[in-house]
Each structure stands twice: as C-alpha cells, then as structure tokens.
Amino acid sequence: MPLPSPLVRAVETLLDKSLVLGYSSIGWYIRQPWLPPSPEPGSLTGRTVIVTGASSGLGRASAAGAAQLGARVRLIGRTAARLEDAARAIRRSLPHADLVVDVCDVSDLDAVRAWCSTIEEPLHAIVHSAGIMPPERSESAQGHELALATHVLGPLLMNDLLRPRLREDGDARIVWISSGGMYAAPLTEGLVADPEYRHGEYNGTRAYARTKRLQVVMAQREARQLGGDGITVHAMHPGWADTPGVTASLPRFAAVAKPILRTAEQGADTAVWLTAAPEVGTGDFWQDRRPRSTDFLPWQHTSRELADVVWRYCRSAAGLDG
Numbered sequence: 459m460p461l462p463s464p465l466v467r468a469v470e471t472l473l474d475k476s477l478v479l480g481y482s483s484i485g486w487y488i489r490q491p492w493l494p495p496s497p498e499p500g501s502l503t504g505r506t507v508i509v510t511g512a513s514s515g516l517g518r519a520s521a522a523g524a525a526q527l528g529a530r531v532r533l534i535g536r537t538a539a540r541l542e543d544a545a546r547a548i549r550r551s552l553p554h555a556d557l558v559v560d561v562c563d564v565s566d567l568d569a570v571r572a573w574c575s576t577i578e579e580p581l582h583a584i585v586h587s588a589g590i591m592p593p594e595r596s597e598s599a600q601g602h603e604l605a606l607a608t609h610v611l612g613p614l615l616m617n618d619l620l621r622p623r624l625r626e627d628g629d630a631r632i633v634w635i636s637s638g639g640m641y642a643a644p645l646t647e648g649l650v651a652d653p654e655y656r657h658g659e660y661n662g663t664r665a666y667a668r669t670k671r672l673q674v675v676m677a678q679r680e681a682r683q684l685g686g687d688g689i690t691v692h693a694m695h696p697g698w699a700d701t702p703g704v705t706a707s708l709p710r711f712a713a714v715a716k717p718i719l720r721t722a723e724q725g726a727d728t729a730v731w732l733t734a735a736p737e738v739g740t741g742d743f744w745q746d747r748r749p750r751s752t753d754f755l756p757w758q759h760t761s762r763e764l765a766d767v768v769w770r771y772c773r774s775a776a777g778l779d780g
C-alpha cells in the first residue's frame with residue numbers, strides 16, 4: 459500500500475487526535491479521496507466468512523459487505539429470529555447472497571466449543587463484532603466478567619478452535635472490531651492485575667474500554683502466533699456509527715451526535731475491507747483503511763511484559779494452554 463503524502467499524513471494526525479472529526483462521518487468524507495481502493499466485487503467468491511454479532515449494527519453491515527464481495531457468510535448471534543431478520547434484510551438487496559444463520563453465545567465457552575465442532579469447511583475470515591456494554595457487573599456461564607467473556611475470551615477460543623479451518627485457506631484473516639474507546643484504557647498494571655474487574659466500583663463504560671484494549675493486545679499476540687499458518691490478524695475501530703447498540707448503551711451521546719454519526723456501513727467498511735484487501739500486513743490497529751497508533755499519547759505505550767501477562771491470563775481463562 460503506497461504511503462500517503464506528508465500533507466495527507468498531517469491531516470490524518472489532526473483527524474485522529476481531534477476524535478470528533480476523525481471518528482464521525484466528517485472524517486469519513488474527508489478521507490474519501492485518499493482511501494485505498496476497494497476490493498473487486500466477487501473477490502471472496504467461494505470463500506466463507508464468519509461474522510459474530512451479525513444480527514445488528516456493524517456485524518450486520520459486515521455480513522452484508524462480505525456477501526457483496528461474493529462470500530458465503532455465517533451469521534452468528536444469540537437469537538435465531540434476530541439473525542433471520544438480518545439475513546432477510548441482506549437478501550433484499552442481494553437476493554443471491556449465500557447466508558447461513560448459526561446461534562452461538564460467544565461469551566459461553568462451552569457454546570463456542572460446541573459450535574466450532576460443527577464447522578467443517580475451510581474458512582477465509584472471522585469478523586468479531588459481537589459486543590455489549592453491561593450496565594452492571596455480571597458473569598458469563600463460566601463465571602467470567604461478561605464484557606471480558608464476550609469481547610475477549612470467546613473470540614480467543616473461537617480463533618484457536620477454528621485455526622485448522624483458517625489454515626486451509628492459505629490467506630485467512632481474523633478481524634477484531636475494537637473501539638476508539640480503547641484509547642481511554644491503556645494497558646496498566648491495574649488492568650492486568652484485575653482483568654475480571656472484581657475490584658473497585660464497576661463501571662460499564664470502563665469495562666467496555668478495558669476489554670476493547672485487550673482485544674487490540676490479543677490481535678497483536680495472535681498475529682505473531684498465527685503468521686506461520688498464513689493467517690493475518692487485525693484490530694480496527696469503526697469510529698462512531700449509528701447502530702442499535704449505540705442508541706441503547708449511550709442514548710444521550712447518540713441523540714446529540716446523531717447528525718454526524720457514521721452509517722453502520724461506513725463503520726464496518728474497514729472490517730470488510732480487511733477481509734479482502736491485498737497487502738494488509740498483520741497485527742495492526744486500523745481505522746478507515748489505514749493503520750493507526752495503538753496509543754493516544756506516546757508515553758502510554760503498551761509494555762511487552764504486561765501484554766505477556768494478560769495474554770497468558772486470557773488464554774488460560776479461555777481454556778487454552780499458555
């Protein structure tokens with residue numbers, strides 16, 4: 459991918475650091491002239507893409523985007539009826555879309571194991587969009603804090619169990635849909651000492667940001683672990699998109715920012731692009747089809763030692779070795 463000119467780089471830095479400009483639809487439109495090219499229609503024909511959280515918002519838009527590129531898409535969520543609604547909506551504009559609806563609660567490690575054991579076809583990509591912002595501390599079926607289980611442990615287990623299926627593709631991609639909110643939660647000793655958020659007053663927004671940071675750390679580690687299998691791993695952030703999740707979890711923000719929120723398709727664009735674009739490398743954190751810094755401020759740089767500790771904790775909590 460060619461490097462943008464110094465002027466474009468300066469504008470990009472301004473957009474990234476201002477938050478409002480970069481994350482809203484304003485940034486989306488400003489960036490259009492220098493956005494790397496879109497994959498060819500049909501470029502995923504004959505390949506299968508899994509999208510979690512596909513019944514709503516960015517997951518649904520990612521499923522539609524992958525289907526538009528010709529992929530067979532497996533839509534994952536907790537409720538069959540909501541997934542069927544999403545599949546029907548996608549088929550209204552893509553009548554020949556090859557869509558499969560699969561119920562699986564990704565926070566439940568037993569459910570993830572059971573569902574993964576049914577997958578026998580080669581896989582090209584997994585897009586992890588399933589997301590929540592719990593109002594109070596609650597726990598998954600295995601007793602893990604729910605945001606951690608949903609955003610980190612279930613996806614980690616799914617990636618590991620489906621590794622043989624991804625390896626068969628030869629150019630497979632894993633995309634973690636993280637959040638710009640992760641900038642508010644650097645990987646501190648406090649976070650690493652208490653990933654299950656057992657101590658201190660629980661705050662759902664904070665739990666969300668912490669686990670979105672952990673997704674970025676997991677993506678970096680998996681990139682190193684899976685590279686030898688021809689699997690690249692990416693984290694991305696969608697900016698601020700108008701989705702049912704944002705309206706339900708952040709109603710005041712959604713109401714005030716409504717005129718400048720991105721559409722779900724704009725928010726999902728980079729996730730879909732990462733499933734098909736050539737030369738995307740591995741282990742980066744993306745927004746609007748460009749790698750971005752993982753730290754908002756230079757001195758917040760993630761320590762390798764803390765990343766090692768939390769990687770080991772999450773793998774072990776997901777029931778994986780080391």
Ligand SMILES: NC(=O)c1ccc[n+]([C@@H]2O[C@H](COP(=O)([O-])OP(=O)(O)OC[C@H]3O[C@@H](n4cnc5c(N)ncnc54)[C@H](OP(=O)(O)O)[C@@H]3O)[C@@H](O)[C@H]2O)c1
Binds near residue numbers: 516534564637695699
């Ligand atoms: N929208 C934004 O501006 C924004 C910004 C930054 C990051 N994100 C990230 O983008 C992702 C999607 O967010 P969204 O705004 O599209 O939210 P959304 O409209 O609420 O969609 C969330 C999806 O996740 C699914 N889900 C939740 N828990 C699940 C579980 N345990 N197992 C399987 N599926 C589960 C929901 O399906 P069911 O309830 O039907 O199971 C739903 O399809 C999230 O990871 C979020 O952190 C969004």
